[in-house]
Amino acid sequence: xxxxxxxxxxxxxxxxxxxxxxxxxxxxxxxxxxxxxxxxxxxxxxxxxxxxxxxxxxxxxxxx
Numbered sequence: 001x002x003x004x005x006x007x008x009x010x011x012x013x014x015x016x017x018x019x020x021x022x023x024x025x026x027x028x029x030x031x032x033x034x035x036x037x038x039x040x041x042x043x044x045x046x047x048x049x050x051x052x053x054x055x056x057x058x059x060x061x062x063x064x
């Protein structure tokens with residue numbers, strides 16, 4: 001989560017889908033001491049927010 005930036009494409013699990021889905025970071029990332037808030041976009045869906053703890057790991061497929 002420390003190096004995640006706008007424009008990155010990450011793999012996430014979504015409700016109602018099997019396996020990992022690619023999601024693009026579409027806004028500036030909000031970082032606090034306890035939370036990393038990220039606005040994501042998945043093709044065919046509205047943008048949404050996902051929150052992680054600062055130490056969590058996320059798979060980045062490609063950068064901006």
